[in-house]
Amino acid sequence: MSSLIVSTGLLERDFYLRPTLEVAHDLIGKYLVYKTEAGLLSARLVEVEAYIGEDDLACHASVGITKRNAVMYGMGGYSYIYFIYGMYYCLNVVTEDEGFPAAVLIRGAEPVEGMELMRHHFGDDKHNLLTNGPGKLCKAFALTRKENGIDLTGNRLYLEDRGYKVGKIGRSTRIGINKGIEKKWRFVELNSQYLSAKIK
């Protein structure tokens, strides 16, 4: 957290190979950047959730390794994208060292670049908030199963520090789960207009 040297630019491997709660906290205020054929998309993260290990009953790895969750068992700094509820994808950032399954779910962000392309991906123009919620964020960015397992230290899909000064950060329980509901592993930038749900 505060022990990190202040620097801007691409988040390198070391950023991800740390305890997941630290990574989750530090991801708030960082920029998600995706270079597509049609243009560049970016958004500043305002809401994330940590899913940590097989003992975390809400974590996909709680049932052991499967075809779907395999990248969570790999080294930190890779994308984990899964399909859910028959129609949505969710983007995670894998954390910690190889062999320990953990990731941070990206739940909300403020659009920065490529708003028109995001709107186009959405397919309609009646939405104002295109990236407040994990399913909506992936839809706006057009991220699908094909983007699962991407190295986030590369130059196609990555996170970077642009020197943004983060506002007050709040914590709460995680959204949309039935088990592990006691853990306060959701981090949000409190004054953001781009949260998927108000903090309790």
Next chain:
DNA sequence: ACTGGGATTTTCT
């Protein structure tokens, strides 16, 4: 403000 249900299909038991 709060509640409940429907959409839609992959994934794992």
Next chain:
DNA sequence: GAAAATCCCAGTG
């Protein structure tokens, strides 16, 4: 065959 780390809409109070 059931559940799912979601989202939106319609109904009620």
